[in-house]
Amino acid sequence: xPEARLCDDVLKVAFPAxxxxxxxxxxxxxxxVPKDLLPAITHYLxxxxxxxxxxxxxxxxxxxxVRDTYGLYYLFTLEGSHHWVMLSTELIGNDRLFPSITPHxxxxxxxxxxxxxxxxxxxxxxxxxxxxxxxxxxxxxxHPLRKDFPWDRVLGRQQGEHHFRHIEGEGVFIVPVGPxxxxxxxxxxxxxxxxxxxxxxxxxxxxxKHRGVEKLFEQQTLxxxxxxxxxxxxxxxxxxxxxxxxxxxxxxxxxxxxxATYLRTLFLELERLSNHLGDIGAMCNDxxxxxxxxxxxxxxxxxxxxxxxxxxxxxxxxxxxxxxxTRDIDNGRLTEIVEELNRxxxxxxxxxxxxxxxxxxxxxxxxxxILHERTAWDHAVMGVVGRASxxxxxxxxxxxxxxxxxxxxxxxxYRYGDVRARLRVRGDEIHESIRLIRELRGKIPDGPxxxxxxxxxxxxxxxxxxxxxxxxxxxxxxxxxxxxxxxRCKVRDPSFVNWPAIQWAVLGNxxxxxxxxxxxxxxxxxxxxx
Amino acid sequence: xxxxxxxxxxxxxxxxxxxxxxxxxxxxxxEVKKKAGLFKRSFAxxxxxxxxxxxxxxxxxxxxxxxxxxxxxxxxxxxxxxxxDALIVTGPVTVNMERALKDAHKQTPxxxxxxxxxxxxxxxxxxxGCYAVTGPVERHIPVDVRIPGCPPRPADILEALSELxxxxx
Ligand code: SF4
Numbered sequence: 001x002p003e004a005r006l007c008d009d010v011l012k013v014a015f016p017a018x019x020x021x022x023x024x025x026x027x028x029x030x031x032x033v034p035k036d037l038l039p040a041i042t043h044y045l046x047x048x049x050x051x052x053x054x055x056x057x058x059x060x061x062x063x064x065x066v067r068d069t070y071g072l073y074y075l076f077t078l079e080g081s082h083h084w085v086m087l088s089t090e091l092i093g094n095d096r097l098f099p100s101i102t103p104h105x106x107x108x109x110x111x112x113x114x115x116x117x118x119x120x121x122x123x124x125x126x127x128x129x130x131x132x133x134x135x136x137x138x139x140x141x142x143h144p145l146r147k148d149f150p151w152d153r154v155l156g157r158q159q160g161e162h163h164f165r166h167i168e169g170e171g172v173f174i175v176p177v178g179p180x181x182x183x184x185x186x187x188x189x190x191x192x193x194x195x196x197x198x199x200x201x202x203x204x205x206x207x208x209k210h211r212g213v214e215k216l217f218e219q220q221t222l223x224x225x226x227x228x229x230x231x232x233x234x235x236x237x238x239x240x241x242x243x244x245x246x247x248x249x250x251x252x253x254x255x256x257x258x259x260a261t262y263l264r265t266l267f268l269e270l271e272r273l274s275n276h277l278g279d280i281g282a283m284c285n286d287x288x289x290x291x292x293x294x295x296x297x298x299x300x301x302x303x304x305x306x307x308x309x310x311x312x313x314x315x316x317x318x319x320x321x322x323x324x325x326t327r328d329i330d331n332g333r334l335t336e337i338v339e340e341l342n343r344x345x346x347x348x349x350x351x352x353x354x355x356x357x358x359x360x361x362x363x364x365x366x367x368x369x370i371l372h373e374r375t376a377w378d379h380a381v382m383g384v385v386g387r388a389s390x391x392x393x394x395x396x397x398x399x400x401x402x403x404x405x406x407x408x409x410x411x412x413x414y415r416y417g418d419v420r421a422r423l424r425v426r427g428d429e430i431h432e433s434i435r436l437i438r439e440l441r442g443k444i445p446d447g448p449x450x451x452x453x454x455x456x457x458x459x460x461x462x463x464x465x466x467x468x469x470x471x472x473x474x475x476x477x478x479x480x481x482x483x484x485x486x487x488r489c490k491v492r493d494p495s496f497v498n499w500p501a502i503q504w505a506v507l508g509n510x511x512x513x514x515x516x517x518x519x520x521x522x523x524x525x526x527x528x529x530x
Numbered sequence: 531x532x533x534x535x536x537x538x539x540x541x542x543x544x545x546x547x548x549x550x551x552x553x554x555x556x557x558x559x560x561e562v563k564k565k566a567g568l569f570k571r572s573f574a575x576x577x578x579x580x581x582x583x584x585x586x587x588x589x590x591x592x593x594x595x596x597x598x599x600x601x602x603x604x605x606x607x608x609x610x611x612x613x614x615d616a617l618i619v620t621g622p623v624t625v626n627m628e629r630a631l632k633d634a635h636k637q638t639p640x641x642x643x644x645x646x647x648x649x650x651x652x653x654x655x656x657x658x659g660c661y662a663v664t665g666p667v668e669r670h671i672p673v674d675v676r677i678p679g680c681p682p683r684p685a686d687i688l689e690a691l692s693e694l695x696x697x698x699x
Contacts, residue, residue, distance in 0.1 A: 135626045144661055152659045155625055179630050182609035184577045184590045187627060208626045209581040212662035228656055234585025234681065278591075291534065297595030298544050304592065305548065314683065315585050350537055357533075526584045 007051065007083065015041050021088075024463050025250060027399060028084035035089045035098060038074070042101045045076050045085060052079035054380045054393075057464075057475050058111035059490040060119050063090075064147045066460060070121060072098055073477075075464070082398040084464075091121065100126035107380035110500060118145040118214075133207045133529075136160030144215050145488075151215045164203050167193040172200070175511060179208045183515075186525035190514070197510045202503045209529040217489035222248045222478070223322055223453065225486060229476075230317050233493055233527030237315045238264075238271045239469025240476075240491070240527075246401060247465035247478040248322050251457040258403075260324035262444040265403040266337075267316050267325075269433040269440075272470035273341075274303040276426040276433075277348070279522050283423055284355065286516040287364040295351045299344055306340060324450025334441045345434045352427060365420035369517030371505040372417055379501040383472015383494045385521055388425045389417035395468035402467075406443060407436055417505075419520040456484045471495065471524065493527030545599045551685030554693040555678050562674045565641055566694045569615045571604040573695065575645075576614035576638065580631050581663065582621030585681040586648040590618065592684045605691065611635075616643035622654040622663045623670055635671045643694075645675040647687070652676050 008020065008029050017037055021030040033041055045053035053076030061071045074087040091098060100123035102108045112123040113132040120143035123129075134142060139158045143149060164174075172195045179187040189205035213232055217225055229244035230237045242264055249256060256264075281296025304314045310329060311319040318326055329337075355361060371381070376389035386393060394411040396404045412428035414421035462479035472494030481487030502521050506514055558566075566573075577590055593600045594607065608614040611634040623631055635644070646667045649655040657663045667673050677690045 151661060153661045155661055180578055180634055184587050184607060186579045186584055186587060209624055210626055210662050211581050211624055211657045212660040216660055231583040234583035235588055294596045298597060301592060301595055301597045354533055524584060
């Protein structure tokens with residue numbers, strides 16, 4: 001791509017001290033940057049009008065025992081070309097300090113705190129160095145992703161208390177909620193400061209469900225770790241499974257048969273459908289509109305039962321494998337799926353007409369929980385939430401994977417950023433998914449459904465893979481270790497990026513609207529906490 | 531209004547349109563059944579997530595949709611452990627959730643039942659042994675009923691609850 005080469009040249013001219021490396025995956029460039037230059041170059045990438053790089057991923061890696069260094073990697077997506085620019089730097093020997101980029105790129109806030117907790121590396125100049133993943137009762141010096149930390153270590157306990165941000169003044173109340181909530185939802189803590197009705201501040205406290213997923217990956221081989229990837233966030237089984245498989249396939253130089261890529265697309269769209277239907281119902285339910293909830297729950301259940309008939313799992317677990325898919329869905333079956341989805345689409349259109357004609361519902365949804373475009377950009381928000389706030393990004397279109405190169409996607413985009421916009425994005429995407437599956441039915445080629453891996457990866461090889469799950473961009477960085485094992489696997493669910501943004505979306509709203517706003521984001525706690 | 535009624539008439543009754551579940555995989559011991567008998571026809575459940583992958587929660591949620599409609603059997607979800615007859619726990623118990631689980635258990639009035647839902651809650655599943663996981667639910671609080679599966683289907687959950695409550699799902 002000439003455009004991309006141009007970007008590379010501009011960067012090299014602006015910063016002669018950087019060195020270009022071979023790219024690790026398609027549509028990307030990789031630069032090795034001296035540590036002190038990081039703030040300047042990231043700032044340049046982020047703010048230059050012809051780059052406008054969005055911080056997409058930031059991770060660290062302990063290279064021991066091969067080299068006595070820690071690597072830090074910064075991935076930016078350029079607006080417009082959707083090209084990836086990766087910057088990396090190394091901390092050698094006993095060096096534990098790196099310059100924080102949070103002061104000028106807000107999206108790095110949680111990433112840097114996470115690196116500090118997991119590796120014990122300190123982001124100098126970070127405005128908020130409280131613990132994130134490690135709750136205060138973890139003893140000092142526990143950094144699980146360091147290579148000298150045994151995976152099955154017993155942690156022990158110390159005294160400690162988390163200090164929340166404080167607003168003081170007459171009539172200011174603090175309302176703590178969670179970690180255990182009233183409905184059937186996951187565990188997380190929210191702390192509101194209110195004066196009268198409106199919320200003045202919300203602070204999140206997450207990572208209650210931290211299960212050590214990334215450390216567990218390192219105990220497994222590349223081929224065997226798929227079930228773990230499928231259990232990072234259960235509602236995104238296919239999204240995570242697919243992202244993981246794609247990374248492993250790149251490492252193994254394994255080609256996926258064309259038919260399998262179509263079937264993977266089918267599974268991913270089915271997952272999107274069931275979750276979006278459920279979400280629309282749940283959002284209506286949080287405005288006490290039980291009728292819409294019942295209809296949507298019924299339609300969602302039909303898709304879950306369809307999944308079960310197709311693959312033997314309501315969550316499509318085990319449907320995908322490294323190298324392809326586990327079972328074929330013959331063309332007769334595909335026609336049945338399309339017929340069932342046509343019926344559901346008609347059904348959904350009728351329900352949609354009822355929902356959107358309801359004035360009291362519209363009244364609750366409009367102007368509630370607005371996430372402004374600027375805030376969304378600062379937090380690098382994407383996925384459904386981003387598309388409701390004017391962030392025009394969808395990996396299915398921007399960096400096609402599976403069969404999306406042959407199945408162009410119309411991306412839903414709204415600018416208001418309120419709950420209604422998020423509802424509309426989901427509604428549009430339901431129709432679009434069904435259209436995609438119909439088109440897929442016409443285009444799917446015959447052929448094998450899986451290839452067997454034949455070679456093992458070279459230790460130290462690594463790659464990135466990205467999938468547009470139903471929530472948004474799912475990223476996996478997988479680095480191979482000795483004997484086909486995993487040296488490091490960085491998992492990034494879209495929730496990790498979108499969670500902090502909710503703290504801004506609720507400001508000025510009343511607490512009874514919080515469940516509604518939270519539901520309209522519908523982020524995963526499990527995928528965030530890992 | 532007319533449109534809403536028309537839609538409801540067109541759809542009709544969907545409750546029960548699912549494949550019947552397998553009979554409970556882990557039999558319920560008589561003492562537990564006796565304890566469950568106290569609650570008669572109303573059974574309030576509090577769900578506690580101690581580190582699940584959220585698929586188990588989704589199946590609990592599905593239980594409340596019109597197809598399974600667990601409410602018809604008097605099963606409902608209590609908003610607080612203080613209002614609950616039973617705790618349903620999902621997920622391996624993480625180090626960060628251990629205290630919260632014990633607190634919720636303490637807050638639940640006696641007599642109470644604890645139901646471990648899903649493989650993770652029963653034996654930690656694939657998270658077993660990890661530094662961030664302190665062990666299955668029964669290591670921290672006594673467990674009365676186990677519903678295996680990853681995740682168990684809603685129909686299977688209903689079957690298990692039915693066996694527990696002597697034929698009343
Ligand atoms: S049992 Fe399976 S579905 Fe349930 S929480 Fe564990 S991994 Fe998820």
